[in-house]
Amino acid sequence: MDDDVKKVKKPGLVSPFKRVFLKGEKGRDKKAQEKATERRALHTFSLSQPDHRIDPDILLNDYIEKEVKYLGQLTSVPGYLNPSSRTEVLQLIDNARRSHQLAGQLTSEQDAVVSLSAYNIKLVWRDGEDIILRVPIHDIAAVSYIRDDSLHLVVLKTAQESGGSPCPSSCPDLNKSQTLSSLSESGGVLVEVCCLLVLAVDNKAAAEELCLLLSQVFQIVYTESTIDFLDRAIFDGATTPIRHLSLCSDDSSSKVDIKEAFEADINTFPFQDSVEAEGNSPLASTPTSPQTKPASEGELSTTAAELLQDYMTTLRTKLSSQEIQQFATLLREYRNGASIHEFCINLRQLYGDSRKFLLLGLRAFIPEKDSQHFENFLETIGVKDGRGIITDSFGRYRRTASSASDSTTNGNGAAGGSEDSAASDEGQETSEGDEWDRMITDISNDIEALGCSMDQEAVTP
């Protein structure tokens, strides 16, 4: 009877073991399927073949997403690692996988999305969208594609943040908290370190696409940065000093030079007349010529004066009279001690989203001590050509006391060394500071006058 029972399969009954296992497998498949359907579509664009070219505007003003697998990030990697050497890179990766610092088997758990723009690479988990890490473009030293049998690896060599990283070091000889400036444990030799961000993609085409996209980003970023560098060099050299400036030595003294150049001619700026001139966008690369020549023989900075004139013309075309007066108030408050942060926030509020590009025009008038904050602010609000992300790679072209300047004269015109000029320049510092204040006051007054004149024009038929 037992045999009969065993042989007969009663309908509706399923072995409990089968129920558990099948349910598990089916459940996992079902989950995977559900996951796939639940995942959002990527923000992607069609790329022209065969070089996967993308419209630069997308990288500058938008972003593109690609699916990858995130294996991990290796830290404290010797900076002299050759990213072109397949052997070197694979050795590091193999060691890391053996010590479980990098994922061994590739599963859906490593699914991630890389979001690429001209500003940074952002890595988020495919499910949940939690951010893994973000790397500014200027921190990326190299990108490599390595095919290891069926594995298509894209490896990014990046700078290491001094605060450490989520993954432990792959190099046992080096201290885990190694930073760029720290010494290695084995001897007193300064060793530069970097990180390796290890991604995997489905196939060779995907890897090449990612590499070419990054290449285009580099081209955009470093081209803009280089032209920016050229413009800065021209601007810095464009100002003509009236007398020897002891303030030049540490500061990027273009601002000091601008103030000197403005000193003689600030009252002759035809703010009212400039209304008649053709308006220029602050992003225009060619400044307009001054509408009137200065009455005096004083040296006038061409570029600085033109920049100011451009900006005033633009304000008139973009802001209402009330807004211009608000701008003047904010400028005065900043000059009177308000923080650069407050100044930026208030200006941003004043300009709104549609006119935030106007902030770019202020760049030349922000003192050096606040310029870094200003640049960072531009970047955070997504103003194009925010310089903070790309100047760091090359460094600002800082004006230093050149050998020519060292041997130049003091204010009295007599040739002398720096010692002679130091004493005579001390007294000049205070007066130069007063002149700077006077100049900004004049600018603020002129801006307010601009606002008032617009009101009058509106009233007068």
Add this chain to the structure above:
Amino acid sequence: MNVMLMENMNSSADSTSPASMALYTVMYPVFNQKDDTSSAAQTLKAAFIKAEKHSPGLTQQILLKIMQKENIQVNYHECLLRMASEEFEALMIDRKEPEFQSLNKKAHALKRVLSTIPDEILDKVRFLQTIKDIAGAIKELLDTVNAIFKMPQYQNKRAMEQKKEFVKCSKNFSDTLKVYFKDGKYDMAFLLRHFFY
């Protein structure tokens, strides 16, 4: 820049139009090579100088016509740029003060780096480095000019106007580079038009 400042100091290079570069860059070396002190050679040289002064660009037109006639297939502006890196006595300030000698050096350094543009422009990475070098050279040149202007005896309105012109040309050069990088069009003439000083 040298040509501009020299107007007051050296009568050899009287023509300051960019189109006159053909005279200094191409013809002067020819005159010097000949090393011919005969009256005919001197007359020819003087004639070219006088003609160029009264009609800027004449030398260039003559050269272009000769090239056309002889079917010489070279990029004229590219050649001009390369040749401009040579030192020409006529374009140098012959004053001995250190600041003017420094100015000569800085101007020559700028011209030297500009002359490498034709070789570097097709390699993006190297061209970007060249642009950085150009930026540095412009800055050093302007710094030297500013150092001279600090001395009251050299504060000359005309020289300052010429400096402004140089700055404007530099800016136009920068703008042209932006167009070039945006469009990817390689137009040497367009690039050089703004840097014929």
